[in-house]
Amino acid sequence: MKISLMKMILLLTITSSVLSGCSQGQTLADTDVQANEKIKIEYWHVNAETQGGKTVEELVNEFNAQSETTEVIAKYNPDMYKGLLQNLQAEVASGKSPAVVQIGWAFLDYFSNNFTYAQPQDIINEHFPEDKNFLADNFLPNVLSLAQNKDKKQIGIPYSLSTPVLYINKDILRESGLNENGPKTWEELVKFSNVIKEKTGKYGFYMQEPADNWAIQALLESNGARMITDGKASFASEEGISAYQTYANMVLDSKSALHISWDEGVNSFIDGNVGMLYTTIARRANVQKGAKFDVAAISSPTWSGKTKRLPAGGAFLAITATSKEEQKAAWEFEKYLYSVESMAKWTQGTGYVPPRKDVADAENGLKSFLEENQMMNAAIEQMDGVVSWASFPGDAGLQAEQILLDTRDKILGGSVSAEQGLKEAQEKINGLLK
Incomplete structure (x- = not known):
């Protein structure tokens, strides 16, 4: 009896010790469940429903269904990349951080100077030796370099590549007595726009106006201007002023363009x-699905006698997870997004040109899709004119972008001329860069 009593006391002692190791209110069963739970990470993106949001949801759901270790929670950030960075600043200030974020090309330097990130190859080398050649094998060096800062650090991996194209309503062009294949130059585009307004009463042209100056850069730099020269804002040149004023005249004088x-x-x-829409190829899916008329996409216009310069739009993915476990989960998710199949779905759902080199020709990629979707050719054929999206150096990135946005509204609102607005904006930005 004494032996049995001792055994009972010992058993109770062991059981009590195990239970006390659990947090208050938990049972052993709860502890087992927690041990088997997936690690949850956040993925911050800027894709509204009309620009890839549904595809983001699809890819995240598919990843979560097949992953045994990680659950991704997607979070949409309005106001595009500037809005995401502002939200990220607040999140970091509160002591938290998402694991993976989309960063627009214009904010590469600003992001690398102001936020903590993990270089993808470092995570791969430490935790995923089987993937050591993943980046080198699947991306061209010049594409990878788009996501490198001035110190040649790989801040992230290119994910979305786009260029601006001109979508045209062939029915309206024919009704207006114009060439249904659209204008080739900006000078022709102005004439087309004015004729459409005169003949049909409809607007001839709309240029995208999100919370950035991506399309404006294409307009100005294709005319010979440069947004940045030797680390200084330089867009208020004769070429830049002329191009901007031509656009403003369509809005203010002929009223053939929308603001x-x-x-x-x-x-x-x-x-x-x-009649004509100038925006990213990433809107292709939305336009193609919604238009009930004869629609096409053609390459971005040039200025007569000038060389086309088109800023690379889209974003790269950066890993901002701070713990080792979250960084491992972030890479698992990124590797899934960069698979041939996922990249193909991303392009089909948006229109972005895939940054991975083998997606377009793969049977499980985009081969048949590109044969059936001619709109994509407008973006693919003009990739030789792609340049870097202007990224103002130092900590002035967000402020410089806002100054340019305010200037756009002043010029297109008619309160200042293109010359006055651009010169004042250039002076303000260069004051920030000193």
């Missing part, structure tokens, strides 16, 4: 109220 929000402008084109 409204991005979604409103795209929807006006889809609804058949605008």
